Amino acid sequence: MENKKWYLMGLREGLPIGLGYFAVGFTLGIAAREAGITAFQMGLMSFLMHASAGQFAVITVIAGQSGYVAMILTQLVINIRYLLMSAALSQKINHDTSMPKRLLLSYFVTDEIFGISASVKGELNPFYNYGAATLASPGWIIGTVLGVLVGNILPPSLVSALSVALYGMFLAVVIPASHESKAVAVVVIASMAASLVFDLIPLLSGISGGTKIIILTIVIAAAAAIIRPVKEEAASAETAEGGKEAQ
């Protein structure tokens, strides 16, 4: 019963993710078609990976005939941020969570599903993530496949509007948290400023998006952990009131 409640809650939050994935996937599909990939290959890749930059890199590596080692290294660099997200989730779920549940949860560690999990107060039930994935995953797969198949059928104005949906969701996680905690607010502002600097400075802007995320995450989160360590009581109090705050 508890699981069902969490699953339905995840479904609700998964809807905007699915719509955002559809739009982003659509644009990725258009780019992939130009590289020569088929709709079936695109759909299979989306189902297996659920990773936008990662999938684009797959196409690049195959097109360049760069070999399997290059594929592994490229994917490690682009996707290593999931290692940190997965580690953070490992502390957010119940420690008795079974292995099959953990393995399924791992399959859907995407930026956005992780993002909404981070917005859950207190302990996280994996069924929340399963619910979100139920709508997010098809949105991603269908979006990428249709992008390959029908290319420019969506009006550009709509694609442009939908393209901010996912970023809006990220902000919907970090802004309210900044409202509640001054330390988080400082971390968020510093992160955005650093991110902007990385994009603007010519020497740094050559660094891929995935690498930028991992460098800034490690540096800023470590600095924050040293300057403002999270107190033990605060963390446990958060867990205690998690049930009712999670709506």
Next chain:
Amino acid sequence: MNFDQNTYIYFIVAALTIYAIRALPLTLIQKEITNTFVRSFLYYVPYVTLAVMAFPAIVTATSSLISGVVAFVVAVVVAWIDGNLFKVAVASCVAVYVTELIIM
């Protein structure tokens, strides 16, 4: 381009690499971490990651820089007032659509 049967081996190699990254911490770390630094580090990780991914990407995601800036401001304001993920996402999409109707 060469998208032959090797393509599928490349897919499997990439998929396994990505899944390993996602699954290793969640399956190997089964206990509560007691080290204050590591706990605090993991506490801040999502906020840094999401903030870095959102900005300035949201500003450059749309067809015009102006609509991107509007999307960012609207998302921040709505998130500050309400914080509901769906509302923030929809509000920023509508803001882009309307802005682009006006300026283009």
